[in-house]
Amino acid sequence: MGCPVEGRECYLCVGLNKDMTFHVCRTFQDDLVGLVEYLGRYADRFPETNLSQEVNELLDTQIQQYWKNEQGRQERQQLFDGNLSLIESRCHPATAAAVQMLSDYLSLPKVLLINGVVLESIAGKWKVYGPGYLAAYRDLPRWQLDNKKTRVGIYCPDAAVLWACLAGHQVESQVFYKPGRFVYIDFRVLNAALSAFSFAPLFQSDFIFDFMDTRNLRASWQRLFYATSNMVPTQVILLDDRQDIVEEVIKITAETTAHIKAELQLTRREIDQYYSDYTGSRNNKRARRILFLSTRFSTYIQHSIRDLAWGFEKIGCATVILKENHWEGVDLRQDYIQNTIASFLPDMVFTIDHLRYEFDFYVQEALPFVSWIQDPLPRQFDNNQPPLRKNDFVFAYAPGMKAMLQQKSRVMEHHPIRVLPVTANPDVFFPIEHCSKKYDVTYISHLVSPESTLFPVLNGWLPPGISSKTEQSFLIRLVNVLDELTWNEVKELTVDISITWNLVDRICREFSLECSQALRDFIDWRNPLKKSAEFMWHVLTLMKLKPVKFLLDHGVSLALFGNNWEKYYDFEKVAKGPVVNGSSLNRVMNESKITLSFNPSVTYHMRAPETIAAACFMISGRVKEDTISLCDFFVEGEEVVLVDDEFDLLEKVHYFLKNEKEREFAAQKAYNRFRAKYTAEASCRKVLDCIYGTY
Numbered sequence: 001m002g003c004p005v006e007g008r009e010c011y012l013c014v015g016l017n018k019d020m021t022f023h024v025c026r027t028f029q030d031d032l033v034g035l036v037e038y039l040g041r042y043a044d045r046f047p048e049t050n051l052s053q054e055v056n057e058l059l060d061t062q063i064q065q066y067w068k069n070e071q072g073r074q075e076r077q078q079l080f081d082g083n084l085s086l087i088e089s090r091c092h093p094a095t096a097a098a099v100q101m102l103s104d105y106l107s108l109p110k111v112l113l114i115n116g117v118v119l120e121s122i123a124g125k126w127k128v129y130g131p132g133y134l135a136a137y138r139d140l141p142r143w144q145l146d147n148k149k150t151r152v153g154i155y156c157p158d159a160a161v162l163w164a165c166l167a168g169h170q171v172e173s174q175v176f177y178k179p180g181r182f183v184y185i186d187f188r189v190l191n192a193a194l195s196a197f198s199f200a201p202l203f204q205s206d207f208i209f210d211f212m213d214t215r216n217l218r219a220s221w222q223r224l225f226y227a228t229s230n231m232v233p234t235q236v237i238l239l240d241d242r243q244d245i246v247e248e249v250i251k252i253t254a255e256t257t258a259h260i261k262a263e264l265q266l267t268r269r270e271i272d273q274y275y276s277d278y279t280g281s282r283n284n285k286r287a288r289r290i291l292f293l294s295t296r297f298s299t300y301i302q303h304s305i306r307d308l309a310w311g312f313e314k315i316g317c318a319t320v321i322l323k324e325n326h327w328e329g330v331d332l333r334q335d336y337i338q339n340t341i342a343s344f345l346p347d348m349v350f351t352i353d354h355l356r357y358e359f360d361f362y363v364q365e366a367l368p369f370v371s372w373i374q375d376p377l378p379r380q381f382d383n384n385q386p387p388l389r390k391n392d393f394v395f396a397y398a399p400g401m402k403a404m405l406q407q408k409s410r411v412m413e414h415h416p417i418r419v420l421p422v423t424a425n426p427d428v429f430f431p432i433e434h435c436s437k438k439y440d441v442t443y444i445s446h447l448v449s450p451e452s453t454l455f456p457v458l459n460g461w462l463p464p465g466i467s468s469k470t471e472q473s474f475l476i477r478l479v480n481v482l483d484e485l486t487w488n489e490v491k492e493l494t495v496d497i498s499i500t501w502n503l504v505d506r507i508c509r510e511f512s513l514e515c516s517q518a519l520r521d522f523i524d525w526r527n528p529l530k531k532s533a534e535f536m537w538h539v540l541t542l543m544k545l546k547p548v549k550f551l552l553d554h555g556v557s558l559a560l561f562g563n564n565w566e567k568y569y570d571f572e573k574v575a576k577g578p579v580v581n582g583s584s585l586n587r588v589m590n591e592s593k594i595t596l597s598f599n600p601s602v603t604y605h606m607r608a609p610e611t612i613a614a615a616c617f618m619i620s621g622r623v624k625e626d627t628i629s630l631c632d633f634f635v636e637g638e639e640v641v642l643v644d645d646e647f648d649l650l651e652k653v654h655y656f657l658k659n660e661k662e663r664e665f666a667a668q669k670a671y672n673r674f675r676a677k678y679t680a681e682a683s684c685r686k687v688l689d690c691i692y693g694t695y
Contacts, residue, residue, distance in 0.1 A: 032062045032114065040117035040130030059119070059126045064108065076109065080195035090203050091210045092327045094223045098213060102191040110192040111159040118160040118196075120189070129160035134167075151329065153233040155184040155214070155245050159193045166197065169205035177297045180329030181207040182224070182233055184245065186214050208329040214245060221252050229336035230328045232256055260335045267338040268362050274345055275364040288312070288688065291346035293337070293354070294323040297330055300606060301352050303581055304372075307425040308350070311680030315688075320344050334361040341367075348691065353377060355394075355411070357386050365389060368691050372420060373397065373405060374628070381409050388415045393690060395420035398604060400627035418690060421633055423680045424609040428582055431615035431671070432590040440557040440657055442592035444579065444607065445544055447564040453538040454479045463534065465518035470511055474519070477507050482538065487546040487621075487646045493539050494600055495624050497526055543600050545571070547621065550646040556653055561588060589616045593663065594656060597621070602628035603642065609678065612640075615671040617663045619643060619652055633678060639670035 039055070066072050088096040110121040118129040156162040162185060169181075183190075190211060202209045212220035224230050236249055290312050294305045302323065309319040322332055322340060338361050341349075348368045349356075356369040358379060363369060374397045379385065388394070394417045396402035402417045450456070457475045466475070481503065482490070493500050504523060508515050525536040549570055552558055558574050565575035579585050589595050589611055597620040599605045608630055611618045620630055622642045634640045641656070643649040656663045 032066050035059070035062060036112070036114040036117045036119060036128070039128040040115075043117075043128040043130040043133065056125050060108075063112065063119075076195040079198060083194040083199040086199050086203055087211075090208070090327060092224055092325075095211055095220075095327075098220075099187060099191055099194070099211070102187060109195060111189070111196040113163060113197040118163050120159045120192075122158075127158075129158070134160060134164045151180050151182075151231050151233045151235070153182045153184055153212075153236045153249065155236065155242065155249075156189075157242065159189050159196065162189070162193055163197055166199060166201045169201055169207065169209075177295070177330040178206055178208045179331075180231055180233070181209050183209060183211045184214050184217065184249070185211060187211070188215075208327070210327060217245075217248055218252055221256070225256055226259070228328070229322070229324060229332040231331050231333055232260070260333070263335040264338060264362070267335070267342040270342040271338065271362065271364050274342075275366045278364070278366040288317045288347040288692075289344060290317050290319045291341065291344060291349050292319060292321040293332070293349065293351045293359075294321055295330065296324045296326065299581070303606060304352060304374075304422065305350075307423055307428075307680045308684060310425045310427065311423070311682075311684035314681045315684060317684070317688075320346070337361040348687075350687075355380060355385075355388065356392050365391060367391065368393060370395065370687060370691075373401060374422070376401075376405060376409070380405075380411060383410045385411050387411065393687075394418070395687070397422055398602075398628040398632050400629055400632070404627055418686075419632075420683055420686060421678055422604060422606055422609055422628070423678055423683045424606075424613040424674075425680050426613055426675070429586050429589075429610045429613035432587065435587075435590040437593050438591040439559040439588075439593065441551065441594045441596060441653060442559045442561065442588060443544075443548055443596040443598070444561040444585065444588065445598070446562040446578070447541055447544060447568065448537045449564050450567050452534060453541050454482070454534050455538070463518075463522050466516075466522065470513050471516070471519060474507060474511050474513055477510065478504070479538075481507060482542060485542075485546075487543070487550070488644075490539060490542045490546060491600065491624065494525065494543075497524070500525065540600055544598055547596075547598060547646050547649055551650060551653060554650055556650070559592070585610065586614050589614045592616060593660075594619055594653060599623065602626055603630040604628045604633060609674065612667075612670045612674045613679075615667050617641075617656065617667040618670075619649065619656070621649070634670050634673060639666055639673060641666065 035058075039059075084096070084100060087099055108121075112119040116131050116134070118134065120127050120129070154165060156165055162183070165183065190213075210224060212224065225232055232253065236246070290309070292305045292309060294301055296302065305321055309321055312319050320340065322337060324330065324332060337359075341363075346367070348370055349363060350370045350372070352372045353375050354377070355371050356363055358377075368391045370393045372395045373380075388411060392415070394405075394412060394415060396405060396417050396419055398421060399419055402419055405412045405417060407413070454475065457472075457479050460472075462472055462475070466472070493503070500523065504515060504520075523535045525533075525539065545568065548558065548560065552570065552574070559576050560571055560574050561576045561579045563578050566572045566577070579588050595611050595616050595618045597603070597605075597607055597611065597618050599607075599621070601623060603620050603623050603626050605628065608618065608620070612634070619641045620643070622644055623629075630636075630640050630642065636642055641652060643652055
């Protein structure tokens with residue numbers, strides 16, 4: 001007779017021994033979930049005991065009955081299709097092809113996950129991995145690596161450890177620049193697991209994942225690391241004592257390292273030979289070749305380089321843009337870059353926010369190296385860095401940025417720095433004739449998900465290391481106080497850390513609380529690479545929400561474009577979703593009477609020239625200590641409009657909505673100046689003129 005679900009508690013409390021296990025398994029007949037829960041506990045208690053033939057037959061019968069259920073079949077097929085789609089979109093194309101070749105989700109399942117217990121059919125026999133087995137792997141300290149840029153290979157001996165690996169890589173706050181991680185696993189096991197549990201946690205983590213087949217490790221390795229820019233793993237996490245895997249990985253890694261070293265030596269000789277007399281080529285008027293170094297982990301850098309590449313090509317140059325493939329982690333490998341230099345033979349290497357010495361690949365000193373600085377990195381202020389050379393050309397986004405670099409960077413204080421403002425491609429962003437205005441006011445900007453801010457504190461969430469009731473009350477009060485601040489008061493929090501600590505100290509006094517180190521580390525926004533960034537994201541989010549909320553509260557008709565607006569309660573009705581940078585973005589701006597621009601640190605960021613190039617009227621929020629100022633390039637009050645606070649914003653929005661001619665006149669004047677001085681083509685001519693003379 002079948003065991004009712006309500007009776008599980010009784011059966012799960014009986015003694016764990018072999019005879020009782022068989023008895024309980026027989027009574028569970030129609031209750032697969034209950035049976036698996038019991039066997040999971042048995043497996044944790046007696047991990048060395050193999051399930052007998054009788055129990056295996058019982059499991060097969062129960063799973064076949066489960067599999068005949070239409071709902072169960074649909075759920076497994078949806079899981080399989082979703083996971084395969086993730087692998088196809090996130091991994092090397094050959095990985096997806098190899099996994100798909102083994103696709104067999106309609107047959108009897110070989111891997112199941114039920115109530116935290118993993119079952120795997122191995123050679124016709126079921127093995128049960130209980131919660132204890134999974135926890136032992138999941139809690140291993142070797143999962144946690146302090147160095148975010150460490151590239152790691154992980155050997156998963158079975159489906160249960162793969163599940164532990166998935167769960168172990170779930171994160172609450174993601175990082176932007178993600179290194180690679182590689183899972184060594186039998187692809188037959190991987191394929192069977194696709195219909196058992198979701199692979200989404202891997203692809204939502206702080207790493208870029210791919211898979212290598214342990215049955216054909218060498219071919220998988222060559223696919224991922226030969227003729228690619230993928231960084232080779234520098235560490236292996238073994239979740240089993242498979243010495244043969246260790247030896248093969250060590251051998252293949254050594255071979256790859258030797259191959260890379262040989263490639264570097266060969267290309268260095270070729271590069272030296274070509275550039276040995278390069279100094280005489282400055283007066284050569286042939287078409288120039290420009291090599292751009294980009295990264296796929298920053299849309300800002302990608303779009304900036306896209307527009308400049310268009311500008312160089314417009315004046316007859318050839319361009320190549322190097323960035324990571326969609327399935328690769330951050331950074332380009334040395335030999336990949338040097339192979340490109342040796343084959344393309346560029347006349348210039350162009351980067352954003354990096355200097356020549358920051359790269360570990362070989363760049364011949366005679367080759368001009370252009371660094372366009374928008375967001376200076378800490379290494380550029382290190383006094384121990386090597387000096388810049390005559391063929392190092394530094395451009396700053398604005399006069400304020402130039403002054404700051406010369407004052408604070410010893411490397412650049414005596415080196416020539418030119419100003420090169422951020423630009424836009426006029427073939428992408430332009431005024432559309434006879435375009436009707438669908439929106440009164442538009443704001444185009446992304447938000448992080450509310451889960452990445454402090455808002456979850458209001459629902460009981462606490463950051464790691466913070467557990468006391470008083471600290472919880474403090475955080476709730478902090479969220480409420482931040483909500484009460486004005487737009488300008490929120491902006492000041494990101495300018496001076498002392499303002500943040502004064503606010504924190506005031507709230508601490510309300511609760512007679514001494515601010516712990518864990519609490520201070522959580523709040524300190526000065527370290528952008530730290531794991532807990534909820535406070536920083538909360539403040540940056542409020543800087544966008546507050547002016548928009550103020551306009552909505554005063555009856556202004558708004559359209560909000562970008563990620564996650566619909567997840568914030570006050571804005572879901574006016575959220576329009578993301579808009580792709582390019583023709584879609586250009587149309588939205590052309591359809592808007594007023595476009596808003598609120599950047600937390602500068603006023604002349606990428607959205608500004610894109611809006612101006614489309615001849616659209618823009619209102620920007622003024623920024624304290626603005627190092628890339630809109631007013632360095634356009635005339636305030638005539639071509640561009642800035643506002644001081646939310647009241648000033650509301651007044652000017654109302655004024656320019658009523659005065660169409662003034663609005664269009666200002667937009668046209670800004671557009672005319674942009675076309676005359678600041679297009680991508682003009683910027684590229686300025687760079688070439690700096691390096692090669694009149695161009």
